[in-house]
Amino acid sequence: MFNLDHAVASWRHQFKHTRTVTEADVDEMERHLRDHVEDLHSNGLDLQTAFNSALCEMGGLTDSESEFGKVKWSRIRHNRSIGEEMAAWRGMAFNYLKVAMRTLMRNPVPTSINVLGMAIALACCVLVFFFLTSWHSMDSYHKDGDRIFLAQHEVIQNQNLEVWGRIPAPVGPALERDFPQVEHALRVNYHGVSIQHENRLFREGIIFVDEDFFDVLSFPLRSGSATALADPYSVIISDKTAQKYFPDTNPIGQEISVIVDNQTRIDVTVAGVAEPFPSNTGFRFDFLMGFDRMSELNVLDAEDWATMISGLFVKVRNPDDIVTVADGMQSYLDVQHSARPDWPISRFTFDNFTNPSSDAYLVQGRVAEAAHPALSIMFIVMAVFMLSLSCFNYINISLGSASRRLKEIGLRKVAGGSRLQLALQFMTENIVLCVVALLVGIVVCRAFLVPLFNSLFILQLEFSIAGRPDFWIYMISLVLFVGIISGLYPSLYVASFRPAAIFRGKQKLADNAWFTNAFLVFQFVLAFVTVIFGVVLTMNSRYLVQQDWGYDPGNLLVVELQESSQYDVLAPALTSNPGVASVVGAQNHIGQDVNIVDYELPEGGSVSMLRFDVSPEYPEAMNLRLSRGSFFNISSAASAGSSTIVNERLVQSMAWDEPIGKTITVDSTERTVVGVVEDFSFFLLAEPLPALFVVPENTDYNYAVISGTGSRLDVTSKEIEATFATLFPESVYSGFSQENVYDDVYSQYNTVVNAFNYLSALALLIACMGLFGLVAQNIARRTKEIGVRKVVGASLSRIAFTINRRYLQLLGVAALVATVISVLALSVILSVVRGIVPVAHMPLTPLPFSVAYAIVLLTAGVAILLHVYKIAQANPAETLRAH
Amino acid sequence: MLAAAMEPLMLSLLADGPKYGYQIIKKARAISGDQIQWSNSKLYPLLHQLEYDGLVESYWQPSDAGPDRKYYRIKPRGKKALVKTRNEWLSMNQIFATLWTPGLSLES
Numbered sequence: 004m005f006n007l008d009h010a011v012a013s014w015r016h017q018f019k020h021t022r023t024v025t026e027a028d029v030d031e032m033e034r035h036l037r038d039h040v041e042d043l044h045s046n047g048l049d050l051q052t053a054f055n056s057a058l059c060e061m062g063g064l065t066d067s068e069s070e071f072g073k074v075k076w077s078r079i080r081h082n083r084s085i086g087e088e089m090a091a092w093r094g095m096a097f098n099y100l101k102v103a104m105r106t107l108m109r110n111p112v113p114t115s116i117n118v119l120g121m122a123i124a125l126a127c128c129v130l131v132f133f134f135l136t137s138w139h140s141m142d143s144y145h146k147d148g149d150r151i152f153l154a155q156h157e158v159i160q161n162q163n164l165e166v167w168g169r170i171p172a173p174v175g176p177a178l179e180r181d182f183p184q185v186e187h188a189l190r191v192n193y194h195g196v197s198i199q200h201e202n203r204l205f206r207e208g209i210i211f212v213d214e215d216f217f218d219v220l221s222f223p224l225r226s227g228s229a230t231a232l233a234d235p236y237s238v239i240i241s242d243k244t245a246q247k248y249f250p251d252t253n254p255i256g257q258e259i260s261v262i263v264d265n266q267t268r269i270d271v272t273v274a275g276v277a278e279p280f281p282s283n284t285g286f287r288f289d290f291l292m293g294f295d296r297m298s299e300l301n302v303l304d305a306e307d308w309a310t311m312i313s314g315l316f317v318k319v320r321n322p323d324d325i326v327t328v329a330d331g332m333q334s335y336l337d338v339q340h341s342a343r344p345d346w347p348i349s350r351f352t353f354d355n356f357t358n359p360s361s362d363a364y365l366v367q368g369r370v371a372e373a374a375h376p377a378l379s380i381m382f383i384v385m386a387v388f389m390l391s392l393s394c395f396n397y398i399n400i401s402l403g404s405a406s407r408r409l410k411e412i413g414l415r416k417v418a419g420g421s422r423l424q425l426a427l428q429f430m431t432e433n434i435v436l437c438v439v440a441l442l443v444g445i446v447v448c449r450a451f452l453v454p455l456f457n458s459l460f461i462l463q464l465e466f467s468i469a470g471r472p473d474f475w476i477y478m479i480s481l482v483l484f485v486g487i488i489s490g491l492y493p494s495l496y497v498a499s500f501r502p503a504a505i506f507r508g509k510q511k512l513a514d515n516a517w518f519t520n521a522f523l524v525f526q527f528v529l530a531f532v533t534v535i536f537g538v539v540l541t542m543n544s545r546y547l548v549q550q551d552w553g554y555d556p557g558n559l560l561v562v563e564l565q566e567s568s569q570y571d572v573l574a575p576a577l578t579s580n581p582g583v584a585s586v587v588g589a590q591n592h593i594g595q596d597v598n599i600v601d602y603e604l605p606e607g608g609s610v611s612m613l614r615f616d617v618s619p620e621y622p623e624a625m626n627l628r629l630s631r632g633s634f635f636n637i638s639s640a641a642s643a644g645s646s647t648i649v650n651e652r653l654v655q656s657m658a659w660d661e662p663i664g665k666t667i668t669v670d671s672t673e674r675t676v677v678g679v680v681e682d683f684s685f686f687l688l689a690e691p692l693p694a695l696f697v698v699p700e701n702t703d704y705n706y707a708v709i710s711g712t713g714s715r716l717d718v719t720s721k722e723i724e725a726t727f728a729t730l731f732p733e734s735v736y737s738g739f740s741q742e743n744v745y746d747d748v749y750s751q752y753n754t755v756v757n758a759f760n761y762l763s764a765l766a767l768l769i770a771c772m773g774l775f776g777l778v779a780q781n782i783a784r785r786t787k788e789i790g791v792r793k794v795v796g797a798s799l800s801r802i803a804f805t806i807n808r809r810y811l812q813l814l815g816v817a818a819l820v821a822t823v824i825s826v827l828a829l830s831v832i833l834s835v836v837r838g839i840v841p842v843a844h845m846p847l848t849p850l851p852f853s854v855a856y857a858i859v860l861l862t863a864g865v866a867i868l869l870h871v872y873k874i875a876q877a878n879p880a881e882t883l884r885a886h
Numbered sequence: 887m888l889a890a891a892m893e894p895l896m897l898s899l900l901a902d903g904p905k906y907g908y909q910i911i912k913k914a915r916a917i918s919g920d921q922i923q924w925s926n927s928k929l930y931p932l933l934h935q936l937e938y939d940g941l942v943e944s945y946w947q948p949s950d951a952g953p954d955r956k957y958y959r960i961k962p963r964g965k966k967a968l969v970k971t972r973n974e975w976l977s978m979n980q981i982f983a984t985l986w987t988p989g990l991s992l993e994s
Contacts (some may be wrong), residue, residue, distance in 0.1 A: 031907060031930060031956045038908040038952075066927040073931065 005051040011036065014058065023072035036061060099431040106408075106432055113400045116776045117393075118440045120769045124386075124393035125437075125444030125481070127765070130452045131386040132477055133464045138374045141285040141359075145221045148357030149322045150186070154315040155366055157350045161601055166352070168369035169311040171339055172303065174332070174351075175213070178317060182331060184324035189219045189316040190294050191370055194302050197262040197565075197735050198290070200248050206735040209238075209261065209290040210313075211297045219318045220286070227255050227275030232293045237274035239291040245276045261292075262733050263300045265565045282465040286356075286371035308342035314370035316356060325353050377835055385762055392529055392766055394489035395522045396773035397433065400780070401493040402519055412497055413505035425498040433490030437482045445478075455761065459754050523777065523810070524817045527859070530770035531821030533763035535855040536832055539847075540756040542854075546845040547749065553683030553691075554593075555626040558584075559741035560709040560720055561592060562727065565734040567703035576726050577709060582719030584712045587624040588704030590616035593685055594744035595706065597694075600669070610656045613685060613694040614669065619643040622680060622696050624710055632663045632678035635698060643698045647674040650682050653693035669697055686748065686842075708741075716740065748842060755836055767862055774810060775866040782806060782870050786877075793879040803871040814863055818856055825852070892932055894975060895922075897960060897968040900942060904959035907933065933958055941967055 011033055018029045036057055043053035107114045145151060154170045175188040191212045198207045216222075217229040224239070231237035238259070245254045254273045262268045271292070280287050297303055303310050319325050332351050340347045354360055356371065363373035415425055445468070453466045468474050564570055574586040591597045591614070598614040615621075619635035630651060636642040647667060654662045665676045674697060682691035711719050720740065727736045782789065785806060792802050826847075833844055899910050907929055914922040936942045941964035946954045960968070 027956075028930060028934075030953070034906070034949075034953050034955050035908045035911075041952075042912075060923075061925060061927065066925065070927045070931040071934075 005049075005054070007037075007040065007050055007054060010051075010054055018067075021068050021071075023068055028071060032061070032067075095427075096431075099428050100435065102428060103432040103435045107436060112779055113776050114436065116772045117397050117400055117436055118443060120393045120396045120772050121437060121440035121485070122443035122447055123765055123769060124389035125441050125478075125485075126447035126452055127389040128386045128481060129445055129448040129478070130456060130464075131382045132474065133448075133453070133466065134382050134456070134462075135379060136473070137283040137464060138379060138462070140283050141374055142371055143283065143357045144281055145357050147318065149355065150318050150320070151219060151356040152317045152319070152325050152353040153356045153359075153369070153371070154317055155352045155354055155369075156348045157352060158346060158348050164349075166366045168314055168366050170315045170351075171308050171335075171342070171348075172305045172310040172312045173308055174335060175312075175315050177335060178328065178332065182324075182328050184319050184321065184328055185317060186320050187213075187215045187219045187316070187318040189213050189215055189318070190305075190312055191216075191314045191316065192294070192297065192303065192312040193370070194263070194297070197265070197733065198248075199260040199262065199733075200257075204733075204735050206737065207244075207289055209292055210288045211292050211294045211302070213294045216291065219316050222280075223278045225276045225278045226253075227273070229275065231274030232291065234274065235293060235296050235299070236269070236271050237292075238271045239275035239277065240273055241277050241287065241289050242279040244289045245273075249273075261290075263302060265731070265734050267300055268733065269300070282463050285373060308339050313368070317353065329353050381758075381835065388529060388533070388762070389765060389769065390485060392526055392769045392773075394485060395526050396769060396776070397436075397489040398493055399519055399522045399526075399773050400776040401429070401433070401490075402496065408497075409500070409505045412500050413502040416500070416502040422498045426494040429494030429497055430487070430490045433494070434483065434486035437486040437489075441478060441482050459758055519777075520809075520813055523773065523813050524820065526770040526773050527814055527817030527863070528821045528824065530763070530767045531818055531855065531859055532825050532828070533759070533766040534859050535821065535825040535852060536829070537756075537760045537763035538851040538855045538858070539829065540759050540836065542851050543845050544749070544753055544756050547745075547752065547842055550684065550843065553681050554628065556741035556744070558711045558716060559625065560711060560716065560723060561595075561739055561741055561744070562707045562709065562723065563595075563737040564705055564707060565731070565737075567705065569731060569734070570702070570704040570707055572730055573707055573727065576730060577707075577723060580719065580722055580726070582711055582713060582715060582722065584710040585620065585624055586710075587620040587708050588618045588702060589621050589706045589708055590699065590704055592706040592708065593625060593683060594741070597685065602667070602669075604657075610653075610693055612653060612656075613692050615694065615696045616699045617696050618702070618704065619698050621708065622648050622678075624708055627680040627683060630679050630681050632676070634678055635696075636677070640698075644700065645672070645674055646677040646698075648678040648680060648696045649676055650680050650691065650694045652682050652691045653695055654679055656693045667695070669695070684843075686745075690843075752836075752842055767859060770859075771862050771866045774863055775869070778807065778810065778867055778870045782874065787883065789874055789877070790879040790883040793877075794883070799871070799875050802874060803867075806874075807867050807871075810863075810867065814860065818859070822852060893936065894968060894971040896932060896936060897941065897964050897971075900958055900960040901965070901968060904945075904957040906955040906957050910958075936964070940964075 014036070015029055015033060018024050036054075039057035039060070040050070040053045043056055044050055048056065142148075153168065154174065155166055155168055156170060157164055157166050159165070172190070172192075175190040178185045178188040189212065191210050193208050193210050196207060196209050198205050212232065214230075214232045216232060217224075225242060227239065229239075231239055238261070240248075240254060248254070248259065249257055254276050257273045258270055259273065260268055260270050277288075294305070298305055303312070305312075317325070317328065319328060329351060335351070336348060354363055354366070359373055361376070363369065364375045366373065412425065415428075420428075449466050453464050457463050562573065564573070570588045574588070577583050577586050593615070598616070600612055600614045601609045602612055603609050619637050619640075623634045632648075635646060635648065647669070649662065649667075657665070657667075659665055662676050662679050666673050667676065668674070683694075685692065685694070709719075709723065713719075720738065724736050724738060727734075727738070789802055789806065792805070797805075829847065837844075895914070896910070899905065899913055905913070910933075911924050911929060914924060933942065933944070937944055937958070940961065942958050942960050944956050944958050946956050949955050
């Protein structure tokens with residue numbers, strides 16, 4: 004018995020596997036069919052005949068398919084909607100992805116080398132991202148930042164235009180009075196004090212601020228109240244300070260003593276604790292107190308135009324108002340000039356606080372730290388460097404591994420794969436690899452690089468990627484960029500292979516092509532260059548330590564005095580100590596501070612010289628080496644006061660043949676040169692500067708320089724500290740051995756050097772991974788050849804040499820190119836380093852280059868030898884049988 | 887059947903109201919005296935193309951008996967296109983009528 008529904012169902016079934024006729028199309032046709040059958044049936048045909056006849060008229064499957072297909076494909080070729088386009092590609096993309104995953108899993112060695120190299124490079128990029136965002140968004144979190152400005156002034160000193168962040172104290176109130184546009188003029192002044200809590204004494208800085216501090220700047224309080232600034236006996240502290248002084252207790256309500264200028268002691272109560280500062284904080288504080296407290300403590304007179312305070316934040320009602328304010332406030336110049344004829348301000352300016360100008364770092368005495376471009380450049384260069392190394396690595400290895408995949412490529416092409424499809428397949432593999440590398444890189448950055456950075460630099464980075472859309476946008480675009488850049492060439496290259504050539508075994512491989520060689524050379528040039536720089540800088544840091552300072556610091560101890568009156572008490576007390584040979588005073592001290600004076604030459608021009616105001620005994624006590632004349636006449640104050648001791652560089656600059664007896668006028672006092680000392684190192688500068696020692700009339704010494712007698716200098720040092728503590732219980736002891744006077748400079752320098760060394764180690768690692776990968780590919784490709792060579796009796800060393808000869812040649816070329824580049828670029832790098840830490844550099848010798856070559860070649864050698872070991876282990880019978 | 891005539895024909899058939907595929911075939915057959923015999927493997931792709939071009943639109947409507955029917959309705963753009971092609975065909979018709987005057991002998 005004929006069943007129409009069954010017949011229709013089986014008719015429908017034939018459309019199940021067609022791609023052009025959709026379900027809805029079939030529904031429509033089915034309704035058509037049923038209508039037709041019904042018509043025929045009602046005209047007297049039996050159901051089965053009606054069905055067959057209707058079906059016949061309808062046309063068969065192939066007709067339908069091709070007619071529907073025409074419409075469908077014409078649409079695809081014309082303008083498909085984006086949605087349809089995506090749907091059509093989704094299937095393809097998924098397929099690409101699947102094949103990419105399989106291929107990557109099947110070749111674990113090149114894959115892991117690529118992932119690891121890329122991960123290290125991307126980890127550097129992640130680090131640089133955090134650094135740059137936090138460095139260049141310094142203080143940007145303050146609310147209404149576009150309306151907050153820092154006042155600055157310009158002044159001409161020694162014919163140079165200088166910009167200063169300090170500002171005359173009365174400017175703030177004057178602005179609030181004279182300009183309705185000014186909402187707040189927030190004065191801040193930094194002052195060094197001693198803080199005592201229980202029996203501990205620390206040297207600290209207090210910032211005295213106006214009461215509207217928290218209205219202008221967004222520093223939320225963790226506890227306590229912002230109104231405490233109005234209370235003269237309250238202090239607000241930072242979170243860091245709270246942890247330092249009150250690690251276990253609630254700081255609110257705790258008492259501390261503030262000792263101002265070593266004389267006035269006041270007891271204050273902690274009334275507020277700030278939340279921890281974000282990592283991108285340029286303006287920070289430890290202690291905050293009300294501004295008005297300063298006049299009571301005799302710190303400064305806020306009414307006096309001669310007084311400068313550390314800074315002034317101005318918050319205007321409208322960002323554009325600042326121009327009016329800046330123009331109007333030039334009228335204050337007259338009163339300032341009469342108050343400070345020695346410091347005539349030529350102009351007041353403003354710079355936005357949260358979005359400062361790019362040269363804000365040049366502003367002297369700026370209250371907020373500003374981004375220094377040298378560091379940004381260094382980090383960007385580093386990231387670009389690492390990325391290009393990894394990209395070249397990828398290109399090299401994937402060109403190398405293409406040889407293994409020749410058959411796959413040939414088959415794909417024979418089966419109808421288009422060039423575009425093949426290229427897309429390779430591209431997908433690369434992007435998958437990059438995404439994996441990014442994930443690994445983020446972990447590497449979190450686990451190693453951020454802690455490393457924080458241990459090297461003062462600036463602390465926070466690793467937070469949650470709620471950072473900018474991070475993900477940057478990273479995803481980076482991955483896509485890197486993926487496409489590094490994948491473009493290999494995928495297009497591979498896609499261009501001709502299948503016939505592949506199967507005939509005639510496809511030429513990238514192996515011999517010039518670009519593989521060029522890439523490898525490029526990588527090793529980069530590795531060589533960084534290693535050379537690293538070695539030069541490392542050797543230089545040793546050189547700095549071994550440098551002759553021009554005097555013997557061995558037995559010298561120095562105490563920094565909190566105030567000059569302490570010298571008269573301390574010196575006699577110390578001379579009774581058997582470990583102390585002598586105590587001398589100094590206002591300036593070598594390695595610590597100095598006056599720079601411009602000495603006008605009678606015949607025109609001027610010489611910049613370092614002027615040390617010291618006691619008459621100082622030059623001899625410092626073990627300076629006399630080359631001519633004598634030290635100061637200690638017995639006669641008048642004679643010492645009218646004489647001076649100069650260094651050899653000064654004699655040179657003045658072009659004196661016979662310096663002894665010449666005169667030089669300093670501070671309108673004519674002084675006769677009585678002695679010449681050898682050049683000595685101040686601040687480890689490259690060139691010694693002309694320097695002279697003069698004996699001032701007053702004895703307001705800032706330093707006590709103590710010569711020890713014996714070898715027990717450390718014991719003496721402890722005894723001195725104990726003596727100091729009993730004599731001045733209100734003062735914080737600050738003393739050091741002269742040998743350690745440059746320790747800060749050394750450690751700063753070493754920070755830069757270490758950063759460089761890590762960079763060069765990473766670059767070397769990536770380059771060697773690239774080499775390792777290439778050698779692996781090479782050996783895999785030449786297994787048969789190696790087997791034959793072994794069978795006919797070639798020695799292992801001979802095989803290793805033959806196989807790797809090309810790489811050795813390339814390394815040689817790389818070394819040559821790198822040497823040239825390094826010699827040319829070294830001065831640039833050194834000037835960048837000097838921009839960060841100004842120190843002397845040793846003359847360039849071949850030694851650092853040789854050391855660098857040795858390091859790179861040894862590492863590269865290890866990478867190659869690992870494979871040679873594999874060759875040695877291989878049994879030729881096995882490998883040949885496999886072929 | 888002239889391929890070029892398919893589109894104006896279809897639009898003309900739809901001009902007096904929405905129809906479903908089988909209806910269209912039946913009507914075409916009736917007015918042409920069985921001269922026009924569309925198989926639905928030609929009909930539906932054409933309808934879909936017209937729909938894609940934005941000249942007609944379709945909608946499903948439940949029927950009293952059997953599954954839903956898919957109706958096609960001419961859109962304003964389709965009407966405009968129809969007017970335009972109608973004028974072209976009419977003028978073409980006139981030209982041919984003049985060319986093929988009864989006196990012209992085509993069989994030689």
